[in-house]
Amino acid sequence: MRNIVIIVLGSLIMAAGFNLFMIPHHILSSGLSGIAMMLGILTPLNTGILNLLLNLPLLIIGWFKLGKRFITYTILSVVVTSAGLLFLPILKISSDPLLSCVFGGVLVGVGAGVTFRASGSTGGLDIIAMLLMRRRSFPLGALLGAMNAVVVLISGFIFGWDLAMLTLVGIYTSSRVIDTVHTSQIKLTLMIITKKGNELKDVLLAKLERGITVIEGKGAYSGSRQEILMTVITRYQLADVRNTINEIDPHAFVNITQTTDVIGLFRKS
Structure with missing residues (x-):
């Protein structure tokens, strides 16, 4: 929910x-x-209806390639966005095109970023980007920006190159905000020292779908035996991991460090 x-x-x-x-x-x-x-x-058709129709083919492809839950969330996002475009009035809040493209880009980036963090996507090229993210560890916003050059070119030929450059500014702004809000490309290494290693390991394996290395440890001062759990997660998983550790062993010692890169088997999304 x-x-x-x-x-x-x-x-x-x-x-x-x-x-x-x-x-x-x-x-x-x-x-x-x-x-x-x-x-x-350019046409009498509403943008919301067009957005829904254009997304249908990719949603069908995503249904078979990306998993049912992810696509269900994506369908929800596309439907709600299309409904918002259909029913929200088109109002010129600012008369300045530059301010409008920056603020519009920020809002679009925030909306898309929180949607990604909730395990969904906004449809369209986002589905293609998520497919690529499973293979290569590139920032999501940069991937989307690279695939949008054609939109800028079409805008220039139809609406003029001044508006095309503003479109480019808006796309860049939204992509930077997406990278700030959706931080799955940032990896964290966790070293968890706990006396409830088996219980914590089982719960984390079920929740995170990440590999965990278990190391036998011994306290230098107390001499008591403890287990050290080491795993690498994405940034947006950290809140859930914190809650899980606090529920199972609130006395656990956890060291969290940012990881520069991961070599080997690691699920990127």
């Missing part, structure tokens, strides 16, 4: 960024949503 609420809120934030800041100035977003915005400006 928590993830569902977060995804709904994130999707509405994205729709607000589109309708209140970007669409009134003909500034496009990234990916399929940007194409939907362009078609919505």
